[in-house]
Amino acid sequence: MTEQQDRKSQSSTASDDFDDGISLWPMIETLWGYRRIIGTAAVGVAALVGLALLAAFLVLPAERLGSIQFRLMFDGAAENRYANGMPFNSTEIVGTPVLTDVYRTNDLRRFGEYQAFRDAIFILQSNPELQLLSDEYQARLSDTRLSAVDRSRIEEEFRRKRDSLKDPVFTISMRRNEFVTRMPRNLIEKTLADVLATWAKQAVDLRGATLYNVPVLSRNILRADLLETEDYLVAVDVLRVTVNRILDAASKIESLPGAEIIRTGKEQVSLTEVKANLEDVERFQLQPLLGIIRAEGLTKNAQELSRYVGAQLFQLKLRRDASMARIRASQDALQDYSLQRASRSAAEGQGGASGASAGRLAPGVDAPTMIPQLGEGFLDRLIQMSTQTQVSDVQYRQRLTDSIISESQDLASLNQEVAFYEGLERTIQTGRVGVSGSAQGTTLVKDRATKALDAIGLALDNTVSLYRDLSAHNLNPSTQLYNVTGPFVLQTQRSLTLRMAGVYFVLTLAFTMILVPVGCLAHSALKKKA
Numbered sequence: 001m002t003e004q005q006d007r008k009s010q011s012s013t014a015s016d017d018f019d020d021g022i023s024l025w026p027m028i029e030t031l032w033g034y035r036r037i038i039g040t041a042a043v044g045v046a047a048l049v050g051l052a053l054l055a056a057f058l059v060l061p062a063e064r065l066g067s068i069q070f071r072l073m074f075d076g077a078a079e080n081r082y083a084n085g086m087p088f089n090s091t092e093i094v095g096t097p098v099l100t101d102v103y104r105t106n107d108l109r110r111f112g113e114y115q116a117f118r119d120a121i122f123i124l125q126s127n128p129e130l131q132l133l134s135d136e137y138q139a140r141l142s143d144t145r146l147s148a149v150d151r152s153r154i155e156e157e158f159r160r161k162r163d164s165l166k167d168p169v170f171t172i173s174m175r176r177n178e179f180v181t182r183m184p185r186n187l188i189e190k191t192l193a194d195v196l197a198t199w200a201k202q203a204v205d206l207r208g209a210t211l212y213n214v215p216v217l218s219r220n221i222l223r224a225d226l227l228e229t230e231d232y233l234v235a236v237d238v239l240r241v242t243v244n245r246i247l248d249a250a251s252k253i254e255s256l257p258g259a260e261i262i263r264t265g266k267e268q269v270s271l272t273e274v275k276a277n278l279e280d281v282e283r284f285q286l287q288p289l290l291g292i293i294r295a296e297g298l299t300k301n302a303q304e305l306s307r308y309v310g311a312q313l314f315q316l317k318l319r320r321d322a323s324m325a326r327i328r329a330s331q332d333a334l335q336d337y338s339l340q341r342a343s344r345s346a347a348e349g350q351g352g353a354s355g356a357s358a359g360r361l362a363p364g365v366d367a368p369t370m371i372p373q374l375g376e377g378f379l380d381r382l383i384q385m386s387t388q389t390q391v392s393d394v395q396y397r398q399r400l401t402d403s404i405i406s407e408s409q410d411l412a413s414l415n416q417e418v419a420f421y422e423g424l425e426r427t428i429q430t431g432r433v434g435v436s437g438s439a440q441g442t443t444l445v446k447d448r449a450t451k452a453l454d455a456i457g458l459a460l461d462n463t464v465s466l467y468r469d470l471s472a473h474n475l476n477p478s479t480q481l482y483n484v485t486g487p488f489v490l491q492t493q494r495s496l497t498l499r500m501a502g503v504y505f506v507l508t509l510a511f512t513m514i515l516v517p518v519g520c521l522a523h524s525a526l527k528k529k530a
Contacts, residue, residue, distance in 0.1 A: 027521065034520035038513075045512040046505070053501040062494040066188040067173040069126060069486035070196060074209065074475075077168035082209045083475045090170060093199045094121050101202075102194045111176075111183050121195065126171045133161055169485065172196065189488040200481045209481065211471045214252045217245060219460050222453065231305050232298045232445050233424070236289045237312075239452055243282045246459060250275050253467055257474055264465040274462045277455065285452045289445055294427050296441035306428050313421040320414040327407045334400040 031038070075083045082088050092098075099118050103109075108117055137158040141151065172192055176183060203209040221242060226235045253259055254271055263270050292298075299305050 030521060030524045031517055034517070034524070037520060038516050041516045042509065042512055046509055049505055049508045053505060056501075062492055063175065063177050064182075064188070065173060065175050065491045065493070066185075066192060067171050067489045067491075068189070068192045068196070068484060069169065069171045070482045070484045072168035072170070072481065073483050074481050078166035082203070082207070084208065084211060084213045084471075086207060086209070086213050090123055090125065092203070093170075093172065094123050094195065095199075097202060097206075098195055098199045101198050102191060105198075106187070106191055106194060108191070111181055120174050120176050121172070121192075122175070123170055123172045126169050127167050130162065130167075133158070185490055188490065192488070193484075196482055196484075203481060210475045212253075212256055212467070212475070214256070214467075215249050216253070216464055216467045217249050217460055218464055219457055221245070222457055222460070226453070227446055227449050231300045231308070232442070232449075233290065233293045233305060234308055236286055236293065236445075236449055236452075239449065239456060240282060240286045240290075242456060243278050243286065246456070246463065247275060247278055250278075250463055253463070253470070256470055259466070259470055262466060262470050262473065264462060264469050269462050269466075271463070271466050274459050274466070278459050281452055281455045281459075285448060285455070289448050289452070292441060292445060294424070296438060296445075298441055298445060302428070306425075309421055309424045309428060313418065313425060316414055316418045316421060320411065320418060323407050323411045323414060327404055327411065330400050330404045330407065334397065334404070337397065337400075 076085070077088065080088050096118070099121060100114070103114050103117055111117075137154065140154055146154070172195060174188055174192060176188075223229075223238075226238060230238065250271060254275075259271055261270070
């Protein structure tokens with residue numbers, strides 16, 4: 001019996017066993033005949049898909065994220081201010097001046113345009129404890145059964161705890177979508193480190209993060225040719241005004257912590273001694289010089305001198321009138337506010353008395369006892385509002401009073417200056433100042449004015465030195481503004497991961513093993529019909 005006859009007998013036997021069923025044997029027999037085609041197609045598709053997925057895995061762009069965690073070390077970082085009191089914002093670290101310098105220094109143009117580099121750098125605050133606290137209170141506040149008082153209490157509690165957990169820890173990161181040109185790992189780490197270092201340098205050099213934010217004068221305010229180009233009286237008057245400016249600046253430095261005890265230079269000069277020396281220069285050198293000039297009638301141009309004194313007197317009188325107007329405005333505002341408060345209090349007292357009498361029942365009439373139900377939270381809120389109102393009222397009146405005191409002090413100084421220039425004006429009008437001064441008097445004035453100028457320059461140098469030493473001692477610029485708290489971390493996220501590539505490979509192979517046999521069956525059916 002041949003093999004074909006055996007198959008036919010087996011087929012007839014199977015058909016006898018399954019009278020009413022559908023036999024799969026013809027389909028299997030047909031596919032068995034196409035086994036080489038099916039195997040070749042499966043192997044070919046698997047190879048092609050594997051190569052395609054490998055090429056896509058290697059060629060498609062990948063996202064690389066490099067990060068460095070750091071902590072800000074200067075005082076006030078948690079309150080968004082530098083140690084000297086100037087405002088601070090974490091976005092300054094990745095600001096345009098910093099990134100421009102880093103982009104140029106590291107020659108990053110070969111890895112993309114500046115705008116792409118700027119968009120790739122960002123900074124985030126990283127505080128796990130604060131995040132846990134936020135999640136906890138967010139869950140508590142999501143309860144719809146909370147009353148308004150309870151919700152306000154929980155929010156206030158969250159603010160207090162959040163303020164206590166403030167920790168200036170940040171993470172600076174660079175995210176790049178790379179296709180062909182890839183930035184080396186070492187360069188990404190160096191770029192992020194350079195951003196921090198450049199920001200710290202600019203914060204010190206440009207923003208004075210390690211220096212107190214007070215006005216400080218240097219030798220730049222002095223003119224070496226003052227005695228040669230200006231009239232004698234004008235030159236000495238300029239020196240007198242300069243001394244007053246330095247004394248004002250020294251007074252502001254004196255209000256800083258430790259300013260009264262710190263000393264500087266080889267001679268260990270203190271700020272108090274600098275002020276005393278300047279006061280001596282004004283009292284024992286400049287004032288006598290003005291007297292000598294007026295007595296000797298020394299001047300280079302009497303007409304120009306008269307114009308100078310008149311202009312100074314005019315400006316001082318304008319400033320005096322403006323100061324007096326500000327004082328009157330503050331006094332009127334304080335008086336009106338006090339009267340309004342007094343009238344409001346009296347009206348509330350009368351309203352309370354009339355309300356009490358109106359609510360009083362007639363004799364012999366019994367009234368039910370009613371006890372108001374007030375919660376503890378409501379009472380606390382009421383007391384808090386009352387306290388805040390009283391505090392704001394006191395602060396407002398205190399600001400007005402301080403403004404009046406400050407303007408009154410300025411007015412006293414202006415009156416003194418007006419009296420000084422009025423005396424000079426009377427001297428000029430009487431004709432006591434002319435061009436007939438003696439040569440000996442001129443030489444004396446120049447010599448003493450030169451000595452006073454040198455003394456003022458020395459005082460300026462000592463003031464600047466004291467200011468820098470005081471800032472160095474209190475603000476501690478030798479310590480870094482930041483400290484790296486974690487290692488550099490580089491994460492790569494590809495567009496096509498190995499897991500996804502495996503899923504695509506299995507699915508493609510499965511579809512192949514379905515579609516190819518179906519095609520073979522269709523081909524066999526068409527062949528039989530033909």
